Amino acid sequence: MTSALRELLDAGPRTRSGYAFAYMDESAKREVRRALLKGVCIPGHLVPFASREMPVARGWGSGGLQVTLATIVPDDVLKVIDQGDDQSMNAVGLRELIAATSGVPTTTDARAATLIQTRHRIPQDDLHEGQVLVFQIPVSDPLRRVSARPSVTRRLHAEGDYTALWLYLYEDTAQMGRSSFTHSYPVRVDDGYVMTPSPIPRYDVPRLHQAPQLSLFGAGREAAVFAVPPYTDVVPLAFEDRAFEPERFTEDCWRCGADGSYLDTEFVNGLARMVCSDTAWCARRRAAAG
């Protein structure tokens, strides 16, 4: 056994500060960066990249993590959420890893963050120009339900052939009067590619249209990234005479009283209550109300 390896094995608990800035080696970062730049130039297009092994499992945000680590700068202020919650287990682990290897300060306030990594939600606060929103993507291709084969779907995207998706929509509408698509609602970007907006609820989809922030999407397991620049058209697929429908809530937030935010169910003293999914936004409203 070489002495270098012996040192490694005999060393005590490895301190996070022993890692390179933002953990990844430089060639891994460059690989993601090249793919992201092309993604920004071709909105909504799935750009393949050599996805590196990360210290989080595939399917647990390794793609979003690679995007964040390649993009972060020391001046950033980082927010990480999962299901809208900064304290969710997935968010905590990722935030600790990113902050420990980059040294950037973290926040739960979406207005103060410059780089936000998220799973399954857009923060309730309106975002502004200059912010970067990184989405964790499980299934990267909106045509996955049409074919499991990337060779087939790549061809369909190339030809702009989204007939199968429209057929699904039509059958649903004909049978049920409405689409059965729930989250991950397919959207057309810049009147070009159809893309998945990630498993955000339908409620969040309209907020991508002509948004002021840059949206980056990372799929580590499927080894692809895509992007929506600011001020870009993002339109959910819908028939002209059948309006796109977000989720409906019949109650206000039980905690802060907001009407119109996306809600989760929480048990409080044995009773089910509807509360804001964006926990930091909700807490701030409660604090402001005194």
Add this chain to the structure above:
Amino acid sequence: MGYETVRADAGAIAAAARLAQPARPGDGIAPASGFDLAGTLPLLVDQVAGEAGVWEPAVCARALVQARGDVARAVSLVRAWAAMLPRRATSRSQVGELRTLRRITPAFREPEGGQYLGASLDYAQRLLDFDDGPAASNGAVASNGATRADAAPTDRAASGLEQIPRALDELDRDGLLDPGPAAHARDGTRAPAEANRERGAFDQLLARAETGALTAIAYTSIRGTDAAATLAELRLGELDVCVEHPHTGGRVRVGAVPATIAEVVLYGGRQKADGRLGVGVGATLGRVERRAISAAVLDANCAATTRDPAVAPSPSEDQEFLRIALDGQEATGFLEHLKLPHHVTFTSVLDRIAERREGEEEDDEG
């Protein structure tokens, strides 16, 4: 029903990690200090090394301990560690350079160069042994590849057998083999998947594939519907790792890795018979032989050039399907990701169901 996020507020996440840590030595749960995992469970360590695609038994053993024995998690740890190491050089080896410690040719009774059983558990009975004494006489394996049952002298076992010709060479010379598309050695982990559709990159994927998945799909292939597979040759031994000397430019051996290489031939089945045998090669780091054999079966099936394109491929013939199914890290990661909170998306699903039921009720009333 409520769907609460698992939150870090009360330190739940940190507590879970603490509880999962190995207990202190001496309480009968943790391995005692000095426990030699690589020596006692070499094939388990080999499996981790094979799936990680990294030969470093000490690190693989450590990963197994840290992962509490979960192979998939151990492979994750090793791969993540290796991914950030600098790539210093590339070493190229030929199969013929393998210092062979074990060689069998099921297809041929008396191949040129002979057969050597080497160290293998294949010939031991599968009787659970409760005797705690020294290794029983039914052929226990030792980590350096030598056993009492093996008549080969120690120095021969250490140096490997002399150059043995490939068992299929004669059939090759007679024009009976159809090897299929050429495979070019390349590192597919450093290129996007798009660039990895040719055979060499696919074979690398097979070499690092998840053991259970490899076995399951290769099994479905050989149990009858696909072409009949015969194992032509299995070699186990050590491959030298050589780099170019920075001054002289000469080839310098810097180490060796144990490897297992299998060659399989295919005949008949769903392919149009054209009188030639398809050939597949499979390999793995370490000594878990079914990894190499399964890989060879799948490589042969996917490379078969005589497949009827009008017939849908079975999973073992479908390279695109196999690329998805065989990566253990992708599979286990995504499967286990189901444990992450999904209540936002589930709320969205329930919303749709509720609306649909309302719609049906309205229809009923109307």
Add this chain to the structure above:
Amino acid sequence: MSASSTVIAGHACFRAVLSALAHPGRRFALGGAVDAVDGVGALVGALYESDTPICCDASWALPFPARRVAAEQAQLLLLHGAASGGALARAPRGSEEHPSYGATALYVATDQPFDGTAVALRGPGVDGLLRTSLALTVAELAERATACARRPLGVDLLLVGADGSVTGLPRSTLVEVTG
């Protein structure tokens, strides 16, 4: 520069290029770059590999010895000034299935003063309409329009200014020459 400050400079550089392509026509500082030469070195080091096929002449000082190829095979084109002498027209534009294989062309300001062409920009990254000036000749903008005519195929442009700033012009931007 120490290893870690090079790394951090690389992050700043990438972020500037990302912002430039996300906001076409606007200028972003390339980290600590003080001039165009500085900027190009930092940019290439942050994004490309020693085996990236680059179309450039021998005058460029890059962080690694470049693998120099003709424009037709290049992933990156390094160009002096406001025009490419036909290289842009020959650069790869990607394919229908892989539009991302289209090249990136980097125009780097020289000592020659150049007034820039007045343009109006529209498209992704532009809030409505943006009137500005780009350091590209009218003829070069016409070449770009041809190269990017069959969306989503095309070549993406980056302009490095004499002050070490970077401006982006992705293929998705609609450019109208106004001046």
